[in-house]
Amino acid sequence: MAGNVIYRGPIKDEPETVSDKTVAGAYLPGILVTESATALTVATASDIEDELLVLSNRRFYDQDVATAYASGDTGVAYRPRPGEIYQIRLAAATYAKGDTLTIGASGYLTKTSTSERVIAVFDDTPGAFSAGDLADVRISTGFLTAAV
Structure with a gap:
């Protein structure tokens, strides 16, 4: 289900955001990223034990979910909670x-x-998805790392 927002929950209960880091590449909203002291970097399987964030679009700049960030842009990412x-x-x-x-x-x-x-x-609706397609997913308790 393609929608126009990354976080699909109620607006009155939006998750905590990280918005003071730059993106380390030309990333599309809706990917998982990791956070360093200065940047948001695309996550991979080797980051499974790190805190993972969901890269959002910059709604306040009229960026939609299909428009990639430019490397060095200030990114917006969510700290997801189980059940969201x-x-x-x-x-x-x-x-x-x-x-x-x-x-x-x-x-x-x-x-x-x-x-x-x-x-x-x-x-989401069952079926075949191409690489990079957006779909609704429900965050599991496994999203949290042991350190959290």
């Missing part, structure tokens, strides 16, 4: 309601194998 729904970009595959997801390449979510940590559950 976000539009996040997926790896190419066929997804069914309830499929468990983990972080893959390019900041995209992908289906889990039996030993991988579940960070979200597919909560």
